[in-house]
Amino acid sequence: FETLVFHDNGHLSPCFSRQVSQSLGLSRAPLNMNHYANKKSAAESMLDVALLMANASQLKAVLGQGPQNTMYTSLITLISLSLCLQVLVGILLIFTVKWNLNDEQKHLRLNILENITTGCIFIIVVINVFITAFGVQRPNAGV
Incomplete structure (x- = not known):
């Protein structure tokens, strides 16, 4: 995983969020x-x-x-x-x-x-x- 990057608004960087979603089997692909x-x-x-x-x-x-x-x-x-x-x-x-x-x-x-x-x-x-x-x-x- 990449280093955690928090933005001023308190959200994680999109790259990290995408990697976590993919590793948990969560994606926006159709079910x-x-x-x-x-x-x-x-x-x-x-x-x-x-x-x-x-x-x-x-x-x-x-x-x-x-x-x-x-x-x-x-x-x-x-x-x-x-x-x-x-x-x-x-x-x-x-x-x-x-x-x-x-x-x-x-x-x-x-x-x-x-x-x-x-x-x-x-x-x-x-x-x-x-x-x-x-x-x-x-x-x-x-x-």
């Missing part, structure tokens, strides 16, 4: 929607994997407790439904990344796909609120 969508889908996929792992752990805990748990059937059903929807969202995200957003003929399909994905994610969140409310207690060892 590449395909690149943006891929980043967004990757972030959603990472969150989906984290929730998938949490639900798998909850399923293991419920199965470990056995049918004596008063909410056993409800929890198994909700966790299984959440896991299935998460797999579906993962598949939908793969298709979203695969298609080129810059192709206007695919905009309607991608919009529908994105709306379905968002709806599924909302349902997953609601299901997981109920899973948390019903409570997955881990068995106490030695009690």
Whole structure:
């Protein structure tokens, strides 16, 4: 980087500002929607994997407790439904990344796909609120 140069008005020199913007990936170039969508889908996929792992752990805990748990059937059903929807969202995200957003003929399909994905994610969140409310207690060892 160049030396910081402050002008009388308190602004940085344009050269330095441009270098900082470029190094941070900030520029005045038009937004590449395909690149943006891929980043967004990757972030959603990472969150989906984290929730998938949490639900798998909850399923293991419920199965470990056995049918004596008063909410056993409800929890198994909700966790299984959440896991299935998460797999579906993962598949939908793969298709979203695969298609080129810059192709206007695919905009309607991608919009529908994105709306379905968002709806599924909302349902997953609601299901997981109920899973948390019903409570997955881990068995106490030695009690």
